[in-house]
Every structure is written in C-alpha cells, then in structure tokens.
Amino acid sequence: MRHNFGAGPCILPQEVFKQASRAVLDFKDGLSILEISHRTPEFEGVVEETGKLVKELLNVPAGYSVLFLQGGASLQFAMVPMNLLPEGKSASYLETGVWANKAIKEVKFFGKANIIASSKDSNYTFIPKDYSIPEDSAYFHCTSNNTIYGTEMFSLPETNVPVVCDMSSDIMSRVIDVSKYDLIYAGAQKNIGPAGLTIVIVKDEILGKSGRAIPSMLDYQIHIDGGSMYNTPPVFSIYVAMLNLRWLKSKGGVAEIEKENIAKANALYTEIDRNPLFKGTCAVEDRSRMNVCFVMENPELEKPFLKFVEENGIEGLKGHRSVGGFRASMYNALPITSVHALIELMQIFAENHK
Numbered sequence: 001m002r003h004n005f006g007a008g009p010c011i012l013p014q015e016v017f018k019q020a021s022r023a024v025l026d027f028k029d030g031l032s033i034l035e036i037s038h039r040t041p042e043f044e045g046v047v048e049e050t051g052k053l054v055k056e057l058l059n060v061p062a063g064y065s066v067l068f069l070q071g072g073a074s075l076q077f078a079m080v081p082m083n084l085l086p087e088g089k090s091a092s093y094l095e096t097g098v099w100a101n102k103a104i105k106e107v108k109f110f111g112k113a114n115i116i117a118s119s120k121d122s123n124y125t126f127i128p129k130d131y132s133i134p135e136d137s138a139y140f141h142c143t144s145n146n147t148i149y150g151t152e153m154f155s156l157p158e159t160n161v162p163v164v165c166d167m168s169s170d171i172m173s174r175v176i177d178v179s180k181y182d183l184i185y186a187g188a189q190k191n192i193g194p195a196g197l198t199i200v201i202v203k204d205e206i207l208g209k210s211g212r213a214i215p216s217m218l219d220y221q222i223h224i225d226g227g228s229m230y231n232t233p234p235v236f237s238i239y240v241a242m243l244n245l246r247w248l249k250s251k252g253g254v255a256e257i258e259k260e261n262i263a264k265a266n267a268l269y270t271e272i273d274r275n276p277l278f279k280g281t282c283a284v285e286d287r288s289r290m291n292v293c294f295v296m297e298n299p300e301l302e303k304p305f306l307k308f309v310e311e312n313g314i315e316g317l318k319g320h321r322s323v324g325g326f327r328a329s330m331y332n333a334l335p336i337t338s339v340h341a342l343i344e345l346m347q348i349f350a351e352n353h354k
C-alpha cells in the first residue's frame, strides 16, 4: 500500500477516481462526460449540484455567489485587485509566504499593496499577529494556509475592512464562518478536485465599486450573471469536484473531516516533538494541519530517512526546496492509517539510529 503525502495537485479518495474514470467512458447513454455539451440539462445539473454542495458544506450565507472559474488561484491574485481596488486606493496584505508574495506582486497593475505585517525575516515560520489594518484599505488580503511553509491562520483579525482570503490549501478541511469573509478563492486542486478549476465565493454587494472597466473574462459579475457558464467551463474538473464533495458530505461534512484532520495533525506533531531525531519548523500555535513541515536534528540523516520511508510505501514526503527537510501534506483524502504508517517508520528509524 502506498501512502501519498504529496502536496498535490489533487489527492482524492480512490472511490472518487473510480467514479470519475467511469464517467470518462460513459456518463450518459454511452457518451463521455468530456464530450457532452456543457449546455445539456445533465451538465447544468452537475454545475448546480456542485454549487449547492459548496454552499451546504461551507454553510455559505445568502448574498454570496459561488463561481467556478479557471486560471488557478494565481489568476485571482490579479482578479481580486482588478475587481475590488479602486484607482488610487491601497489594499492591505499579510505577507506569510510565497503565495502571498505573488498576490502582492499583482496589485501594482491596479493600485498599491500595503504590506501591513510579514514573517519573511524568519522564512515565514509564523503568522504575524501584531498589526492593525488601516480603515481606508479597499480590502485586507490573507492566505489561510501556507502550503510551502506549513503555517495556518486559525483566527482572523477584527476589522470593518472587507476580508479577502486565499484558501487554496485548506478550504473544506475545517469549519469556517463564511460571513467573516467578503471574498474567498481557492485553486481546487487540494481538497476539492482536479487542477483547472478555481472556486470563488464572493459577497455580491462588494462588486461593482472599482470604477474600472474590466475585461469580461476577468469580471466576477459577468461570471455571476452567466452562472459560471460565460464561456466553456472546465467540465471534467467540475464533475470530479462534485463527486468529491458528495464523498465529503457522505463522511459527515466539513465538521467531521475537521475532527479527522485534527487527529492526523496531532498524531504526527506529537511524534515530531517526541522523537529526538526530528523537529518541527514552525511556531507551534501556527502549525498547519494540511502541510506538516519538519527537519532532522542531524541533516546528514535526511537523505537516508527519505530513502527508508520511500522504500516502505511513503510518497511525496520531500520538503519544498525553500524549507528543506520534509513536508507531510495531509489533505482530506489521506487516511489516518497512512499517518500511523509514517509515525511507525519514524520510530523504527530512530531505533536504528540511536
């Protein structure tokens, strides 16, 4: 049995992959999901059900639209300021890693990004908490989970400024209060579905205030009006997302998966803290449940440890080059038995290297 601790894209339950592969061959009357028209009632039903599942699973209040877009979270880095930042105004950004940085980079095309706090000097090993958000900011932007560095934001600052959040790598992994956000975006490819789909959840009333002419494909309002069908949507990615969200619902929804995610993270962090060979890289209170980053006290043992676990069924544990060491990505689909398998290997390795 292989245990996939890779950071993605798209780690889904086996049963979802199986259902998806069947629909590639025969979705309806022998036709593939890939070939039927996206304007058929069957596919419109898929879009409708996927939207309903997102709303139900995240408890999205009235007054918000759920959009299925393309271009990845990376396009949102530009679409957000293009749609929400009026000429001459600035937006406040929390700089917590590479992805936040890329978001900040795009703002200059439309206005000014004000970096109100950063953990760059410590290689993004914590989430800054000591900052205030200027009242005249067009919005406040944060990244809820820093996939590369292994930090996660478990609370939001109190503010009257609209809150925008990149939730690419922890959406659907824990309960959130959507009413605290004005716009949430996420590349789908961690806990939702295949790459090629981007989910946006936007409070309708914040749109239409930028005073800027926006090209149609980059205008949230156009996509709301078109029911995410302004152009050909990413049909397969939406279909697989629907299957995966059905799976999540059948497991008891986000609250239940959150309990499992907490149990998985607690088990692995406990071992990292207990085992003398390993140490975590991030501030304890900001440790991500999705991406657990750790190194070895003796860096010379890192290569042999990686070889040992890979020989024993562990995939994708090598850390991102900007952190080094190891990164255990533990998205919703990773069973706790895989975490136990990794912990056992850490213990055996420690026994053999006393």
Ligand code: PLP
Pocket (backbone or CB within 6 Å): 071, 072, 073, 074, 075, 099, 143, 145, 146, 147, 148, 166, 167, 168, 169, 187, 188
């Ligand atoms: N934001 C976060 C937190 C991510 O983890 C990633 C990719 O892993 C991105 C943004 C970029 O997403 P995309 O590749 O969909 O543009």
